[in-house]
Amino acid sequence: MRHDVPNPFMAQCPDGPCPGADATHGADPIEARLLAEFLGEQGGADEARVAEVLRRRIDLDEPVAYITGKAYFWTLELEVSPDVLIPRPCSEILVETAVGHLRKADEPTANADTEASQIIDLGTGTGCLLLAALSECQAARGLGVDLSPAAIRIAARNAERAGLQDRVALANLDFTSPTLAADLAASMPLPGQPARVLMSNPPYITTGEMLDLDPSVRDHEPHLALEGGADGLACYRAIADQIPSLLDAGVLEKGSAIVLEAGSTQALRIAALICEKSPSSTVEIRRDLSGIDRCVKVTLA
Ligand SMILES: C[S@@+](CC[C@H](N)C(=O)[O-])C[C@H]1O[C@@H](n2cnc3c(N)ncnc32)[C@H](O)[C@@H]1O
Numbered sequence: 001m002r003h004d005v006p007n008p009f010m011a012q013c014p015d016g017p018c019p020g021a022d023a024t025h026g027a028d029p030i031e032a033r034l035l036a037e038f039l040g041e042q043g044g045a046d047e048a049r050v051a052e053v054l055r056r057r058i059d060l061d062e063p064v065a066y067i068t069g070k071a072y073f074w075t076l077e078l079e080v081s082p083d084v085l086i087p088r089p090c091s092e093i094l095v096e097t098a099v100g101h102l103r104k105a106d107e108p109t110a111n112a113d114t115e116a117s118q119i120i121d122l123g124t125g126t127g128c129l130l131l132a133a134l135s136e137c138q139a140a141r142g143l144g145v146d147l148s149p150a151a152i153r154i155a156a157r158n159a160e161r162a163g164l165q166d167r168v169a170l171a172n173l174d175f176t177s178p179t180l181a182a183d184l185a186a187s188m189p190l191p192g193q194p195a196r197v198l199m200s201n202p203p204y205i206t207t208g209e210m211l212d213l214d215p216s217v218r219d220h221e222p223h224l225a226l227e228g229g230a231d232g233l234a235c236y237r238a239i240a241d242q243i244p245s246l247l248d249a250g251v252l253e254k255g256s257a258i259v260l261e262a263g264s265t266q267a268l269r270i271a272a273l274i275c276e277k278s279p280s281s282t283v284e285i286r287r288d289l290s291g292i293d294r295c296v297k298v299t300l301a
Contacts, residue, residue: 031057031064038068061216074132078158083150085225087128090288091201093295094259095132097286098197101257101297102137116141118190120251122175122200122239123147125225127155129199131162141189145173148224175200176238181249194253198246201261202235204228232263236270243277247300258298267293274298 035053039045056062065071065086071078073087074095080086102117117140121130124144134142146152152172159168171187173180188195205226210218217226228234239260246252262270271283280301288294
């Protein structure tokens with residue numbers, strides 16, 4: 001972990017570092033190795049190239065992942081650009097939780113490979129969450145949506161890169177839209193079949209916190225991926241408001257899980273927002289490897 005400049009998501013994880021954070025922002029030896037590899041791939045570490053890389057990393061505080069164009073998440077190497085958030089290790093708990101729910105859903109066979117479950121990922125960015133979950137569930141299909149057309153193009157290339165393109169659909173949609181349920185129903189890879197899991201890592205940094213973010217985040221990562229309104233919960237409210245119409249449209253069903261990433265102090269408030277729309281649901285709050293309440297799972301009743 002670098003000590004002079006806090007990890008960008010430390011702003012969201014005040015109780016401890018994001019573990020393994022990260023191959024893109026964190027430990028200097030890892031950064032050095034990634035940059036050396038990158039220079040090698042670019043044809044060698046001549047003086048001008050090294051100077052340019054150091055200028056971007058040190059003077060401009062640009063994240064290593066944007067310099068190299070690559071980030072690592074779960075078992076995947078993903079393309080990134082400043083159009084997408086750099087995947088964070090603390091988000092992997094969402095993948096674990098989603099995959100756990102898909103496997104349970106397939107009981108009594110308990111074999112996630114035999115059932116063609118469906119996953120929706122709202123605000124897919126690089127596609128990291130969806131692709132990681134699909135890589136663990138051989139028969140599952142997934143739909144990733146994002147408001148950013150550039151993010152959708154990157155997610156599509158990442159699906160190809162991971163060899164998952166045949167099981168992934170991507171759509172340029174707004175998860176606050178009044179037509180979301182119909183739009184999702186029309187885009188699902190398994191039409192007419194409710195999703196077993198809806199996952200999302202929506203923007204959750206408050207407008208006030210945006211100013212205090214580490215410059216490597218604030219000045220380089222897309223604000224569309226970061227800012228969640230005055231209290232950071234605007235996107236969760238929008239997603240909660242969609243639940244009744246998602247159930248009516250058969251996009252979700254009883255037993256489907258909503259799996260959401262939370263900022264370090266937000267988990268209980270997010271659970272309350274979702275349960276308001278689906279009162280008998282069961283809630284589980286799961287911690288990331290730093291012990292922070294990071295993942296809210298609501299199983300719809
Ligand atoms: C925090 S990033 C998460 C990206 C990726 N899922 C991850 O975990 O690294 C949030 C994503 O939501 C997208 N987004 C923001 N507002 C949206 C909206 N109203 N509808 C759809 N996507 C949205 C952003 O473009 C961004 O890709």
